[in-house]
Amino acid sequence: MRAIFFLVVMxxxxxxxxxxxxxxxxxxFGALVHRVDTEVPLIALTFDDGPVPGKTEQILQxxxxxxxxxxxxxxxxxxxxxxxxxxxILNAGHQVGNHSYSHQRMVFKTPGYIAREIEQTxxxxxxxxxxxxxxxxPPYGKKLVLLPWYLSExxxxxxxxxxxxxxxxxxxxxxxxxxxxxxxQAKAGSIxxxxxxxxxxxxxxxxxxxxIRGLKARGFRFVTVQELLRHRPVGY
Numbered sequence: 001m002r003a004i005f006f007l008v009v010m011x012x013x014x015x016x017x018x019x020x021x022x023x024x025x026x027x028x029f030g031a032l033v034h035r036v037d038t039e040v041p042l043i044a045l046t047f048d049d050g051p052v053p054g055k056t057e058q059i060l061q062x063x064x065x066x067x068x069x070x071x072x073x074x075x076x077x078x079x080x081x082x083x084x085x086x087x088x089i090l091n092a093g094h095q096v097g098n099h100s101y102s103h104q105r106m107v108f109k110t111p112g113y114i115a116r117e118i119e120q121t122x123x124x125x126x127x128x129x130x131x132x133x134x135x136x137x138p139p140y141g142k143k144l145v146l147l148p149w150y151l152s153e154x155x156x157x158x159x160x161x162x163x164x165x166x167x168x169x170x171x172x173x174x175x176x177x178x179x180x181x182x183x184x185q186a187k188a189g190s191i192x193x194x195x196x197x198x199x200x201x202x203x204x205x206x207x208x209x210x211x212i213r214g215l216k217a218r219g220f221r222f223v224t225v226q227e228l229l230r231h232r233p234v235g236y
Contacts, residue, residue, distance in 0.1 A: 030152030036189035050197035051085035068222035076101030076121030086128035161193035183214030
């Protein structure tokens, strides 16, 4: 009933539909996780996009130095261009997920388009030896009707986030502010979204070590999304 109510009310206006598509903690169909309700001090650090040569190795080195696992949501197009990078991520002990093939906003798309975007990327992940399940993260967090419906029919979990510090432009200009905000706002069960795969996100890459150290100082332990999900309340 809640889903039907939201659909009727929000879809009456284009602006409302666009806002609904952007909600990180709700989708009309199927299962979505944006954080885990737990008192255990766990954090899932997640990185979107890529893999990209140079940037992938750089973030992997940071994570290795800090001895923390992460979850990478990868695009099929870049997996196809750089297949040698997937084993590097996997061999370092990290989890990978599906972030679509071409990183287009998956709203107002045909069912066939949605299926191809997800299934092509699944095939590339499988070909590269990535273990299932492949959780899905919508590009730009956008989802409305057909994407959630497809994921629901396939019994696929949508993973979003509850902390996305790069959404605040004033923070992205200063790595110190970005890291301080992230450390302050994180809570047990948080899923943190960061981007480090492109030159435009160099300040985020610079902030990652301080984010990790600051969260460790607060007593948090880093886990993959898959491990974090094991701490969901019974019956979730």
